Amino acid sequence: MTTPLPNIAGRHTLRAATGLLLALSACTVGPDWQKPSLSIDLAYNGPVGAVAPSRIAQIAFDPAWWRIFNDPELTSLEERAATSNLDIAIASADFSASQAARRIVAADQYPSSDANASYARERASPNGVLGLLDTTGSQNTATVANGTPEFGPAALPGSSGSSAFDLWQYGFDASWELDLWGRVRREVEAANASVEMSADERRGALVSVQAETASDYFQLRGLQSEIAIAQQNLGLARHSLALTQIRLSNGATTNLDVANAMAQVHAIAATLPPLQQQEAQMVNALSFILGKPPRALTAELATPTPLPPVPPVIPIGFPSELAAQRPDIRAAEAKLHETTAEIGVAVADFYPRITLSGSLDIQALQFGGLDTWASRQYGFGPTISMPLFQGGRLRGTVKLRKVQQKKAAIAYQRTVLQAWREIDDAMTAYNAAQNQRTQLQEAVGQNHIALAAAQSEYAQGAADFLNVLEVQNQMLITQRDLIRATTDTDEALVSLYKALGGGWQTTFPSLRATGAPPKTLSLATD
Structure with a gap:
């Protein structure tokens, strides 16, 4: 019996990738802020002539x-x-x-996520994309005799094209942009x-x-x-x-x-x-x-x-x-x-943007199929976008x-x-x-x-x-x-x-509840 060797190279690769990701996430391009220095000499030589009382x-x-x-x-x-x-x-x-x-x-x-739910009554056109497929064959079969996949339910006797069908779906999706460049x-x-x-x-x-x-x-x-x-x-x-x-x-x-x-x-x-x-x-x-x-x-x-x-x-x-x-x-x-x-x-904006996104949905042709885990569909992975030509x-x-x-x-x-x-x-x-x-x-x-x-x-x-x-x-x-x-x-x-900026306070005064003028103004007269 042979004992499998641990995947040391894979672990090092994962650690290196993780370290690189953390290093990049700490990178911030552009100049860093430096507080400007302020030097003011308020020279006061006193009043000219007689000494002022104040x-x-x-x-x-x-x-x-x-x-x-x-x-x-x-x-x-x-x-x-x-x-x-x-x-x-x-x-x-x-x-x-x-x-x-x-x-x-x-x-x-932070990551953003959305939940969604939908219902649609659909029918595909035989003169559209459906025309590329052979839609003949018995209902609920995966393929027809010549091996062409069937699109939707089979046509009813005496009709052409697929029948209309119900499509139920719910799920959620999430995305997060990795702020690699700050x-x-x-x-x-x-x-x-x-x-x-x-x-x-x-x-x-x-x-x-x-x-x-x-x-x-x-x-x-x-x-x-x-x-x-x-x-x-x-x-x-x-x-x-x-x-x-x-x-x-x-x-x-x-x-x-x-x-x-x-x-x-x-x-x-x-x-x-x-x-x-x-x-x-x-x-x-x-x-x-x-x-x-x-x-x-x-x-x-x-x-x-x-x-x-x-x-x-x-x-x-x-x-x-x-x-x-x-x-x-x-x-x-x-x-x-x-x-x-x-x-x-x-x-x-000159650097690539990497966004992690994923979605998980439950989709079924019948409402009763929405509680079946087999009805799930999902997708996830990174998306990379990089500017190539922006006209300056x-x-x-x-x-x-x-x-x-x-x-x-x-x-x-x-x-x-x-x-x-x-x-x-x-x-x-x-x-x-x-x-x-x-x-x-x-x-x-x-x-x-x-x-x-x-x-x-x-x-x-x-x-x-x-x-x-x-x-x-x-x-x-x-x-x-x-x-x-x-x-x-x-x-x-x-x-x-x-x-001198007198009146500057650490705690700002509380304004009245509405902060708005009175609804009616009563003008006094003589």
């Missing part, structure tokens, strides 16, 4: 930067805007769509980068909405302060008018002073309607940011409050954290990653992807440079606004002294009424400029935190 410091800051103003109404508006703004809702929908697209792409990593892995890598880019764009929308909310709020409070200043000056003008009327009745002056005083009253009163119009528009702007109809916040914001003061120290974080804080830099980096991965996808399409695609990567790299550099410029401009604007505000504060104080002196001298007959008008007009202008400088200071700080 200084910038490179220390960590709270992402909810608006809290430094200690304004409860602003904090409330910011929190509501983050959860109800429609632009953020749209960006969130785009983010969800990118996640769904990534899931579709990732499905190519094409699918590069597609998934690109999809992951696209999801990251969409997430950063959503955070960019959040940062912009938060900055816009604070800016509109400060403009509203500034307008309300201007209205209050105009009303105070209107009271002073009416007091001057009454004084000229008394002096006229005493024969101490002429109608010229009364007319000038009356013109001053109307001129100041004329400044109120445009300011009130702008106030209403800013209320509507804030209502829109919160996803509400016009005038929805009128009652809430009707009571004027002073512009919040800036803190003595303004934390701006560290330059090394800028790339992690600015959503547009993060999105540009993710776009560069995506285009880099897409080069690998294009390169992989593949090379063109690779070139296109490389150009897109180069464009994304340039866009990334531009985004970083733009961020740097915006931060520097915001710091300069913040300090300039502070210095302007300081000078205007001094000017307003001197205007009050000058107006009191001019009114006193006019009442005593020692000065002309034109002096009173000139001083009062100058004080009105200076007070208005002071309010605007204070507004500019707050807005410059908002711009600085927006440029």
Whole structure:
């Protein structure tokens, strides 16, 4: 008795084939992603001239930067805007769509299978392919006398061709592409980068909405302060008018002073309607940011409050954290990653694709035969496809992807440079606004002294009424400029935190349940 030798060569061949397959499956063509370096020096030399009361410091800051103003109404508006703004809702929908697209792409990593079942009533045409066969003979025989295979049931007496028959079938099939060159892995890598880019764009929308909310709020409070200043000056003008009327009745002056005083009253009163119009528009702007109809916040914001003061120290974080804080830099980096991965996808198209496929079906001419294992039919095996001639399409695609990567790299550099410029401009604007505000504060104080002196001298007959008008007009202008400088200071700080990416949070605020505007809008009217 001879003992068969083990098939050592076959085992080595199987192991070698398995090892080669694993090695190939780990192969990924195309360039690998390398995170770009970011070097930014946020140089701050301080204000020019007088020392500003609020200084910038490179220390960590709270992402909810608006809290430094200690304004409860602003904090409330910011929190509501983050959860109800429609632009953020749209960006969130785009983010969800990118996640769904990534899931579709990732499905190519796994085998796909389908189940099927069918029934058909069929009859083959004797004038078609069936004409090549001899269909004569007795029913249910495999061949006829001359050895030609019979197609389907035998013809009925007095007819030609095969009879109609039933065909029952059910089964399943599966296929799986072996990702030998990393094409699918590069597609998934690109999809992951696209999801990251969409997430950063959503955070960019959040940062912009938060900055816009604070800016509109400060403009509203500034307008309300201007209205209050105009009303105070209107009271002073009416007091001057009454004084000229008394002096006229005493024969101490002429109608010229009364007319000038009356013109001053109307001129100041004329400044109120445009300011009130702008106030209403800013209320509507804030209502829109919160996803509400016009005038929805009128009652809430009707009571004027002073512009919040800036803190003595303004934390701006560290330059090394800028790339992690600015959503547009993060999105540009993710776009560069995506285009880099897409080069690998294009390169992989030059290589063969190997797909493993198989099917198992149960087929019978009678329904009762579907439960018989003998009715099975199957097929399995690999399919290899390789491009031979594409008319330059593949090379063109690779070139296109490389150009897109180069464009994304340039866009990334531009985004970083733009961020740097915006931060520097915001710091300069913040300090300039502070210095302007300081000078205007001094000017307003001197205007009050000058107006009191001019009114006193006019009442005593020692000065002309034109002096009173000139001083009062100058004080009105200076007070208005002071309010605007204070507004500019707050807005410059908002711009600085927006440029720094302030508001970026690890946990994104939860949007309202539907993320959609109300079904009906009720417009308030006077």
